[in-house]
Amino acid sequence: MFLTACGSSSSNSKKKSSSSTTASKSADDKFIVSGYKLGVIPEIPIPEIKGLGLVESTDAKITLDMTKSLSSVEGITVTPVRIKNGQVTSGSATVQTGEDGEGQYSDDEKSVQTDGSGAGQYTDGTVTIQRAPDGSGQYSDTKNKITMQVISDGSGQFNNEKDGISLQVTSTGEGSYKNEEKDQSITVVGDKAIYKHGDIVIMNNGDGTGSYTDSSKSLIIKNDGQGIATITLGSETKKVKADPLDAYGKLPKLKVVPAIPAVEANSIKITLDAGVLFDVDKYNIRKDAQKVLNDLAGILKKADIKSFQIDGHTDSDASEAHNQTLSENRANSVKKYLASQGVSATITTKGYGESKPIATNKTAAGKQKNRRVEITIPTV
Template identity: 35%
Template sequence: MRSCVLPSRILSLLVLAALASGCGRDNDAPAASAAAPGGTRTAAPAAAHADEAGADSDVQKRADAIAAQFPPIPVIVVPEILGVSPAQRALESAMAPVLDPIAGVSVSPARCGTDGVLLNDAGITSVDAQGNLSRNGDAGIFKIAADGSGSANYEGGLITINADGSGSINGDGRDEDGEGGALVRVEADGSGSYNGPAGVIALDGKGGGSWNGDSGLIRNNGDGSGTWNGPQGLVTINNDGSGRWNGPLGIVVVNGDGTGSIDTPAKPVKLPPLPKVAPAGRFPPLKKFAPPGAPCGYLITLNDRVLFDFDKADIRSDAAKVLDALAAALKDVRSTGMEVGGHTDAKGSDDYNQALSDRRAQAVVAALRERGAAQQATAKGYGEARPVAPNEIGGQDNPGGRQLNRRVEIFVRT
């Protein structure tokens, strides 16, 4: 998971595991033969069972296809609440038709170190040997004591920080339309809440959380189970591997023991158990949020599912809407440079991931140039070297984290 940064950003905090696509099993009827009254076996039932087996095979094939589409419970994304400049708002406005954190398209501020290199992480920056920070400049007014307490008034947002990492953020940096403000409360144990344009987000600091926003209601119970009631219907995962999806493909029931059912009335099929939902994260202590470096542009992130099929570098035809909106927005952005970076998860070899990320970055640059944008952009693949979320949790595979790591980032330097 990406470290949260304030006041410039709060990024993805908790990864709710994406459900694995399932492999089906056969549901053939048991072979049987009937005996005639005189004790002679007849071949008629065998023919009937052959027909039934064929029908069951068709049902299982459809079950396999449905299992492959079983929607993942999304990552809960704590959105940007401070440090959103008028230029970034203009960029977001131009990209409005495609911006969707659940679908995997977002814009966030970028910060660079003194060497001009894009920073991926942030922490409190001390300005004297005792660790006291006091800064008054274009970035805002910061007064932070050596124990981490203090305040920051940043582009209309007031942050109050206590020594234990708790505190509050009043993101009153609204634009002329009243958009952009948010209230955030963070406790020392990692619990807290967010109430702003993205909806209402709550974390209990113990692995549970919820997000009630435009994409529906997402709940993580913190015990390996969770629900998502949204555009794909109602998805439920229990911590014993069972679950249920009531959506556009009908009712899918997973029993957790390798069996399940589809359709109404229910038809028994083989369905694999569902992986547990990864525990929700916690709000990082606020004292870790004051960013080093200086604002240097914007970072546009596109999840790999937005543009590519699995393990492919050819942009899908249905990604045209995203690329059209992105190219139109980039044409109006004043920049001093642009880099398109490809990133993968940790599955596969380093060399393979490096090559795949290179090809994907080059494909995005080519697609944008065809649309009259990004003429001076460079393409670079980073492979698995720059994860923004753990590929594993406690030695176990973390599908939700790997999903966040498979991405293309467009760094627009301003």
Template identity: 35%
Template sequence: MRPHVFPWLLLFAAALAACGREDAAPAPAAAARTATAAGAEAEPDADPDAQKLADAVAAQFPAIPLIVVPEIVGVTPAQRALESAMAPALDPIAGVSVSPARCDGGGALLRDAGLTSVDAQGQLSRIGEDGIFKIGADGSGTANYEGGLITVNADGSGSINGDAGGGDDEDREGALVRVEADGSGSYNGPAGVIALDGKGAGTWNGDSGLIRNNGDGSGSWNGPLGLVTINNDGSGRWNGPLGLVVVNGDGTGLVDTPARPVRLPALPKVPPAGRFPPLKKFAPPGAPCGYLITLNDRVLFDFDKSEIRTDAAKVLDTLAAALKDVRASAMEIGGHTDAKGSDDYNLALSQRRALAVAAALRERGAAQQAQARGYGEAQPVAPNEIAGQDNPGGRQLNRRVEIFLRT
């Protein structure tokens, strides 16, 4: 924030007019100046030229700028990276997982595109192309991604070491931010150095100079307009282009050199400084919209086959019994493959597998209205390759059948 540039031509014109008076002032006026300098009350109409200057000064006396915290997005860049491809995942039994499904604003299912796990305490861990995330059930956690390292606590406190600015302005990157739960904290970045105590006091050392807010209505500003000091009793000083201006706080003051007594209104108190906003907690992307049951292809099928294996009967029996007790507005059974083979072949294989699972569940009295669809290799949940090298573990995760229950 840069301070307003005041119309100094008017002030300098008034100052020059005052300086052009006769050097030999009458003795009573000289005595009045001496008395005021010693602390006596100003004569209201002692010097019209001085009062004219004082009126201009009163209208343009600089206000101490508010200490404005730069836009601190907090975890938003990291959250965006997380949201780009993350969904919670639970693994109750080997080869089968059940996770809460989340959908975007249009109702489309958000799918994971990395390796995600959730432990018994609700701690989510994710390692993917978007970074490394460790998120607690209360929204706290850490994110190490291309924008920097972010730590967020459950009470909104935390730190950002890296990108702390929003928008496309590149010079807002690279800040070190510390935020406490009470709104205190510090910022060291392109906007300067800011420190706030969360109670209305703080300092800002930046392009506009050094601003100090004491939080009690007083403060100071040492910047391009000179040195401004404001006290909480309405008094203050301004040492700037017009010389030293003294405001006594009782309706009187001094202007010009040598000092001349004038009427000057008391100064308004300095508004309290702001607080650092709490850092946004991490959250799974989208809105809850149902459940996603994922079956590893090895649970149901032999390699490159779409016929369900005979030893998969127990899994299907258990799954069908569970589905009968779930109330869902819609159900979709989707088949997925890895990236080995042609797109057309994988699409056809995934379609046959989805239809086979749908038929098996219907035989068991479940999924009567479910739709079956093959997606081929179009919706991976893990990289098929890493740095140009084959990733067998990722390909295995991509070979799956998903049952999406929309609630």
């Protein structure tokens, strides 16, 4: 009788413990930023300026304007790319005019003066380029409402009036960035960075301390830089362990002025931060992420896209084998969801694990960039 009673008590204890853990986890959910662990302040994103060496095809089935419902979402970027012989070229690429292309040329449409190295002047009525040998100069595109002034050290100004994007940056990475479409701004002064996105404000003081505020949810997270985060939700407060914040990686410097006019894209690449779709280390699509994929499904069906590629990528945390499997599962989850929404195109998926990083894995911000799903869609 004693042994039987003891066994029953142990069993009940385990059930209570399991139930208590589940209840505790559920209670903690309201204190968590979606896609992050309890007490973690999201990294301030490092903005990207689309390269000027690539433009959309006039025959594109899917255009950047058609994808504004996606690109306006924080954590999603949409970029025209050119794919040829398996190589993907984004807007940062330039095309040379020839080894000994120095001289002058003009006709009814364009005028070119070059020293053969990409420096010189160019105008075609829409695009005007003035470029020095060191890559500094000015760029203007009246059709796409883009202007850029660049100094050789990467400092300068960029303005894309059409997309509401502007960047002013010094040689040390200080300055300001604004994206009106995403209601997003970043200001960097010294080591301190301030990020605003709608009701959300993130502050990184550069010394491990910082804060996250979401006024719409009355949620505040403060990191003391000493291993503790204090979370306040309305009148409730709790303290949890949290690593100090990584220092912000500064604003991006401007790339050199393009040497020649843009080449034409033949595809579009949609990059989604993993946190937009998935919880940490999971591959099931969150319910609040379904709208993003519903919008994408509608775009794909309207454009009658016949085939496209979905690639999964991770950071270097965990083992290579784990990351490889996670990247494959995430790509397949997106494929299955799109198919469930009536997308009949042939969808190819591939997981790359941690093998194709686009940023350093030594910082939290870099890891966030590397945790992504890329969808490449032929547009012509």
